[in-house]
Amino acid sequence: MTHQLEDELDKILATGDFYFEALGEGRYRSSWHTQGAWNAHEQHMAPASGILTHALENFQPRDDMRIARLSFEIHGLIHAGEFEITTRMIRPGRTIELIEAEMTAKGRTSIVARAWRVITADSTAVAGIEDATVPGPEESEVQNISAQWPGGYIRSIEMRAVRGRRPGKGIAWLRTPYALVDGVHASRLASLIGLADTANGVVPRAEPGDGNWMFPNLDLQIHMYRAPQGQWLGLEVQQSYGTDGIGLTSTVLHDVAGPFGRAEQILTVRQL
Template structure:
């Protein structure tokens, strides 16, 4: 049945070299490459968070500011196909601004994202980072993540990791050949943010192919003390499951220049 559903969706959804097709005026259509892992009719939170970051980054941009934090609240199923993103200023300011983007589809809210935009300055004199660097992607072997996880998005990414990767802890590098938007104007930041949610599937404590447990995240919080660059995203992940149905995936974020921030995801852990 799942195979049949996948084939039907593949015929319906655009299958180009991008995750989203821009339809104008804040409207988009998801491609096959953004299909989720838990439900064949939904988008994966990875590309969905990327397109929201794209909308936030292009909302009333200021050259003297950059996004330092994005928080995503997942309201429910992220429907595949057409959707709309509306953006607004929540808290204007001279040195800090809070902006919001809401994704809606089929008349319902799917995700609400809020971002703090902070004024930039030269702080080289006092700069310092405590997060350690990890070995680069060239030192790691290709991992077949699509053998563990289903869906068009997982098939769209390349994952590399070393032999220390284990259930619950490890690091991996990701990249994709596909553009975030068919307009090809997404920044490195938005494109890399579009892969961060994958962290929840990099070191799964329970193999998803067994089908006995599910553990989707209900949110995604991203903090960036440096603007990320390049095409490779490094995820240094640890995943914990509590005893009462709640888990947490915590990640140090890296690009080829080193660590640039952290991400957290609260999980709802449920037996099938």
Template structure:
């Protein structure tokens, strides 16, 4: 029996068509839908990103302020099963504040998310966006991401791929029919944050898997110049590999109203 199989058998997962079961007091248990693509006994980074965004949204909310940037640092393997989320304020302020959420598995913090919450004001008279729109879902074709990636998270998604999609540069629309937390409503933007990390797998430069390359991201930086809505996330991205084992996935994020932000993921590239 391999180490991966042994680890998988020791995991107690929640069951149901959702990503997390709320155990109370900041404790959650993941389901098979949160399963990662690199290892069967870990969570994909996308659902925990949504879980931490949910926690940040609820942390000492302030009317007239909204989260404009979330910086996720991946500090270790995100074990499947039970996890704990804690939050705190790092830099209080009347119009600008910095807050933090951490996710721990097996007693160790494995993701740290910091978020800038900024005061909102009416800037409609000068509002402008330079990011172009992407093709609508009606112009795209249904795409089965499981042909490239294993894992319960990828199986949980509905995906559409734009006609111009190619290796290293691609455009997709994705959604999930499952709630982030069983029985707990989440705002649209929080649920969309639970999909953003998918960006690193939609237009891979090289096929993942044994005998090829691994290129996991060690962070996820999300900037939101508009608060998104709806259940569909559009991702328009480009993947760059450097010559020294480091790469970058850069994405423009869209909802049905158009572009709303950007995401960056730094990659560590390794032979498998």
């Protein structure tokens, strides 16, 4: 790496107790804590998902609705440094709405996120959840995930794992001491979604650097049957690889009160 490139990275990957700095009018700058695991020059998908969720939540908000589904389509490299988020209404409605947020950097689309917002109502009489609760963070063991994965984002999180975690299946809990956006309040939803993409690295079937295998995800799909709460995100993960270079990471999402939804990530599994 040249000294000029090093200086540029030092400039755009500014340090601080936050993932993003708001520059106004939908523009942001990423900090070093967003640095990805696959490429030192890009952001990790996890905090990028969080800032997009933050933008979607604050676009024409309605007190009588909440986000029930989030989808993130990764179009290419998520550049570190400055970027812009634009939001728009796709499908307005009285009881359901579909909204979209697009992240662009260096003139190219990085991620397109969509959210279904659904009107809330009292469904206590028929409420029921089939996903089982799992041991919480206080019953889990501290893990040094930075020994397994590189990057500033990975170093920014605390991870604890439930005993019995193995390649392909396991349970982990995550939290971070860093604010999603410097000086700006971000909801618990945006902050927790900003950790969810980490699921792909919790129980990898191929260790990073083992045989030069890569398995980056192309998307992140999240469905939530209740609103999450607290600072801990629990990931009950299963990872499967097919024989033709395609895999899937499937996750039940938990907070300290129990399960609240599910996430799916399609993978491209390839050897360098």
